[in-house]
Amino acid sequence: MTFDSFAKPTPQTTDLQATFRIVPQTTACEPLIDDLLDRTFGAERQEKTVYRLREGLPAVESLSFVAVSEDGDLIASLRFWPVTITGRPAILLGPLAVEPKHQGLGMGRALVAAGLKAAKQQGHQLCLVVGDPAYYAPYGFIPACPNGLILPGPVAPERFQVLELVAGAIEGVRGLVERAPEGRTTEGRKPERSVVA
Numbered sequence: 174m175t176f177d178s179f180a181k182p183t184p185q186t187t188d189l190q191a192t193f194r195i196v197p198q199t200t201a202c203e204p205l206i207d208d209l210l211d212r213t214f215g216a217e218r219q220e221k222t223v224y225r226l227r228e229g230l231p232a233v234e235s236l237s238f239v240a241v242s243e244d245g246d247l248i249a250s251l252r253f254w255p256v257t258i259t260g261r262p263a264i265l266l267g268p269l270a271v272e273p274k275h276q277g278l279g280m281g282r283a284l285v286a287a288g289l290k291a292a293k294q295q296g297h298q299l300c301l302v303v304g305d306p307a308y309y310a311p312y313g314f315i316p317a318c319p320n321g322l323i324l325p326g327p328v329a330p331e332r333f334q335v336l337e338l339v340a341g342a343i344e345g346v347r348g349l350v351e352r353a354p355e356g357r358t359t360e361g362r363k364p365e366r367s368v369v370a
């Protein structure tokens with residue numbers, strides 16, 4: 174399955190959209206998101222290698238989404254962080270988290286599809302993730318280590334994956350993934366309007 178075909182609404186995501194909305198995140202959401210991440214990943218989440226790439230940098234604002242219930246409760250969050258691969262800009266998907274009582278309903282998949290669609294529309298070329306390959310392979314993510322990409326710390330190699338948002342974007346891109354330079358949070362352009370699922 175290609176990324177584009179996955180990004181189209183499935184019957185499951187269409188049903189979900191009647192109950193939940195995926196909307197751009199505001200800064201007011203951030204304490205709620207931190208609390209959700211602590212509960213879903215554990216407070217030690219910040220010791221993971223991916224957090225070294227996020228330290229001191231804001232997420233890509235135009236790629237920060239939350240899912241909210243009809244009552245306006247925050248149910249899930251997805252953000253992307255800017256990184257570089259030997260100087261070339263890329264984005265790092267995550268953290269992705271869904272409130273435990275709403276897990277397994279397709280919300281995570283709907284958020285990832287919406288986020289990747291927006292990333293592509295905004296001109297990003299390469300997306301990285303550290304996560305379960307079974308969850309991310311349907312979007313087109315492939316193992317990153319065999320493609321010569323290296324993270325600046327320990328990670329289970331099979332969990333480190335890369336997705337071309339533009340065909341051929343991975344060609345010639347090898348080496349160390351690093352924190353994006355301060356002040357340059359993204360290469361992608363701002364959306365002309367908010368992109369929601």
Ligand SMILES: CC(C)(COP(=O)(O)OP(=O)(O)OC[C@H]1O[C@@H](n2cnc3c(N)ncnc32)[C@H](O)[C@@H]1OP(=O)(O)O)[C@@H](O)C(=O)NCCC(=O)NCCS
Pocket residue numbers: 213214267268269270271272275276277278279280281282283303304305307308
């Ligand atoms: C992982 C998570 C984001 C998935 O979101 P979700 O809304 O519960 O998942 P969805 O309903 O979209 O997808 C459900 C499918 O994903 C699978 N799945 C759920 N969590 C998974 C995981 N950690 N690894 C692999 N597959 C997973 C389910 O088995 C289910 O598969 P099926 O459709 O074949 O039965 C969510 O469970 C969560 O927040 N977990 C805690 C935080 C976390 O581990 N995040 C990992 C991000 S890398």
